[in-house]
Amino acid sequence: MNTNTQTTRLYHTALSPFCRKVRLVLAEKKIEVELVEERYWEGSPDLKRRNPAGKLPVLRYRGNLLAESQAIIEYLDEAVPAPSLMPQTPLERHEVRRLCAWFDDKFHTEVTQPILNERVWKKITRSGYPDSRVVKDGLRAVKDHIDYLSSLLETRRWLAGNTLSLADFTAAAHFSCLDYISDVDWDRSEGLRDWYATIKSRPAFRSVLADQVPGIHPAPHYAELDFG
Amino acid sequence: MNTNTQTTRLYHTALSPFCRKVRLVLAEKKIEVELVEERYWEGSPDLKRRNPAGKLPVLRYRGNLLAESQAIIEYLDEAVPAPSLMPQTPLERHEVRRLCAWFDDKFHTEVTQPILNERVWKKITRSGYPDSRVVKDGLRAVKDHIDYLSSLLETRRWLAGNTLSLADFTAAAHFSCLDYISDVDWDRSEGLRDWYATIKSRPAFRSVLADQVPGIHPAPHYAELDFG
Numbered sequence: 001m002n003t004n005t006q007t008t009r010l011y012h013t014a015l016s017p018f019c020r021k022v023r024l025v026l027a028e029k030k031i032e033v034e035l036v037e038e039r040y041w042e043g044s045p046d047l048k049r050r051n052p053a054g055k056l057p058v059l060r061y062r063g064n065l066l067a068e069s070q071a072i073i074e075y076l077d078e079a080v081p082a083p084s085l086m087p088q089t090p091l092e093r094h095e096v097r098r099l100c101a102w103f104d105d106k107f108h109t110e111v112t113q114p115i116l117n118e119r120v121w122k123k124i125t126r127s128g129y130p131d132s133r134v135v136k137d138g139l140r141a142v143k144d145h146i147d148y149l150s151s152l153l154e155t156r157r158w159l160a161g162n163t164l165s166l167a168d169f170t171a172a173a174h175f176s177c178l179d180y181i182s183d184v185d186w187d188r189s190e191g192l193r194d195w196y197a198t199i200k201s202r203p204a205f206r207s208v209l210a211d212q213v214p215g216i217h218p219a220p221h222y223a224e225l226d227f228g
Numbered sequence: 229m230n231t232n233t234q235t236t237r238l239y240h241t242a243l244s245p246f247c248r249k250v251r252l253v254l255a256e257k258k259i260e261v262e263l264v265e266e267r268y269w270e271g272s273p274d275l276k277r278r279n280p281a282g283k284l285p286v287l288r289y290r291g292n293l294l295a296e297s298q299a300i301i302e303y304l305d306e307a308v309p310a311p312s313l314m315p316q317t318p319l320e321r322h323e324v325r326r327l328c329a330w331f332d333d334k335f336h337t338e339v340t341q342p343i344l345n346e347r348v349w350k351k352i353t354r355s356g357y358p359d360s361r362v363v364k365d366g367l368r369a370v371k372d373h374i375d376y377l378s379s380l381l382e383t384r385r386w387l388a389g390n391t392l393s394l395a396d397f398t399a400a401a402h403f404s405c406l407d408y409i410s411d412v413d414w415d416r417s418e419g420l421r422d423w424y425a426t427i428k429s430r431p432a433f434r435s436v437l438a439d440q441v442p443g444i445h446p447a448p449h450y451a452e453l454d455f456g
Contacts, residue, residue: 052376053334064319068333070298071325078318090306091292097299105296106281148280 009034011050011058014211015120015180017112018069018104019057020173021166025073027204028169029080031061035207041125070100073166085166096160099167103174110141112174119181120216139183150189159195172199176208182219201225237262239278239286242439243348243408245340246297246332247285248401253301253394255432257308259289263435269353298328301394313394324388327395331402338369340402347409348444367411378417387423400427404436410447429453 010026010033012019026033040047040056050058051067059066062079066072077085086093115138118130149171152159160167175196178184186193199205209223238254238261240247254261268275268284278286279295287294290307294300305313314321343366346358377399380387388395403424406412414421427433437451 053330055334066322066326068326068329071322071329074325075318075322078321090303093306094294094299094303097302098294098296101296101299102281106283 006063007034007060008032008062009036009060011036011038011047011060012056013038013040014213015116015177015216016056017108017170017174017177018055020176020208021069021170022057022059022072022076023207024169024173024204025076025085025166026059027207028083028085028202029076031076031080033059041121070097070104070170073169077166085164085169087161087163087165092161096165096167099160100170103167103170107145107171107174111138111145112177114138115142115181115183116177119183120213123215124213142178142184143188146185146188146192149195150191153189153191153195164199168195168199169204172196172205173208176200176205180211180213180218180222181216182222197225234291235262235288236260236290237264237288239264239266239275239288240284241266241268242441243344243405243444244284245336245398245402245405246283248404248436249297249394249398250285250287250300250304251436252397252401252432253304253313254287255435256311256313256397256430257304259304259308261287269349298325298332298398301397305394313392313397315389315391315393320389324393324395327388328398331395331398335373335399335402339366339373340405342366343370343409343411344405347411348441351443352441370406370412371416374413374416374420377423378419381417381419381423392427396423396427397432400424400433401436404428404433408439408441408446408450409444410450425453 008026008031010019010022012023012035014037023033023035038044038047038056040054047056047058048054050060050065053067055067057067057069057072059072061076066075073085086096114134118135118138122128122130149159156162158164158168159171175184179196186196200209212218236254236259238247238250240251240263242265251261251263266272266275266284268282275284275286276282278288278293281295283295285295285297285300287300294303301313314324342362346363346366350356350358377387384390386392386396387399403412407424414424428437440446
């Protein structure tokens with residue numbers, strides 16, 4: 001998948017956790033990127049050309065088009081080794097990938113997807129009103145996730161171990177989308193709140209915290225670094 | 229996640245593409261494994277202890293419990309380097325991971341999940357009769373996938389490039405579940421049929437081809453090596 005120009009460009013949409021995890025890793029690696037907001041639900045003939053799966057994010061980097069958020073961030077960690085966001089041993093690396101999958105699959109299915117769909121996407125795409133039952137189920141599910149992550153952080157500095165990794169940025173990408181619409185009960189876990197405050201204060205987070213989605217106002221504490 | 233014994237054991241269920249991809253990679257790496265069939269839909273208190281996500285497969289290997297099929301197979305490729313199932317450059321490795329995600333996300337959502345749910349899981353769990361409309365949509369979707377994969381194979385020996393990789397085993401895991409119930413139109417693409425015949429004839433495939441799911445008979449050609 002070659003293109004002609006060498007500009008780094010991310011085709012994305014603001015409140016997608018999958019797009020955000022790529023933005024965060026790009027920023028942590030200090031890779032400058034031009035962001036192109038794609039209203040993918042309106043159907044773009046170019047999106048399928050750039051990614052046959054028809055999904056965002058798509059990253060144009062060093063003349064190649066890259067798709068699938070996990071595949072992209074693993075690529076970035078290999079292609080731009082410093083700072084490293086993967087530990088060294090196979091077992092530690094498994095734990096990073098297990099937690100990335102935890103968020104992109106389980107957390108997304110139970111929490112991010114239903115809540116964002118009801119509270120954000122239905123509004124943006126004008127496809128109906130939020131179903132409060134679905135939102136309530138999502139908010140109930142997030143509690144179990146907070147408790148689980150909180151238990152991990154009792155013995156670890158970061159989510160997958162003692163070093164900052166792709167798992168933290170994946171988790172932060174999901175939480176930041178929920179936090180934009182104020183759907184995280186940070187009081188439930190001091191450990192998780194501290195973890196989020198720490199990662200949120202990294203320079204890599206600035207672009208994400210500056211997001212303004214038309215028609216959807218961010219929660220007052222969304223961009224504050226000493227929330228909670 | 230440490231356990232006491234060192235036996236390699238896979239907690240799995242036969243017609244799950246996620247369990248099968250792990251079985252295939254274990255076999256390709258010549259790692260002997262004890263298979264434990266888990267009727268996860270009946271709810272096992274042990275499953276959540278082994279994997280807090282409550283999902284299969286779970287692999288016990290070298291005293292550790294490993295979860296999430298993609299994280300497991302990447303771990304196996306790093307922990308047991310020969311034969312290698314990942315290419316060397318970051319760009320080639322991205323292509324492997326992009327295609328694994330293609331199958332585990334897009335192909336699964338559009339094809340494997342709806343078809344297996346209607347034709348297998350409803351029968352096994354006695355939760356109703358197949359909805360022929362859902363099956364029909366899945367069979368329609370599989371045609372587009374066959375055409376896309378076929379176009380990749382026009383210029384590649386294997387799905388992600390010229391070497392056998394995790395992408396081929398992930399794809400074969402999904403196709404083999406469909407093939408068990410005879411839902412692949414192999415006549416649609418000679419290239420894809422040849423690819424499947426080649427991977428199916430590897431010794432690593434033997435265990436999967438010997439599967440017999442109670443109440444669900446395999447298609448007559450399922451275990452034949454010169455089908456098509």
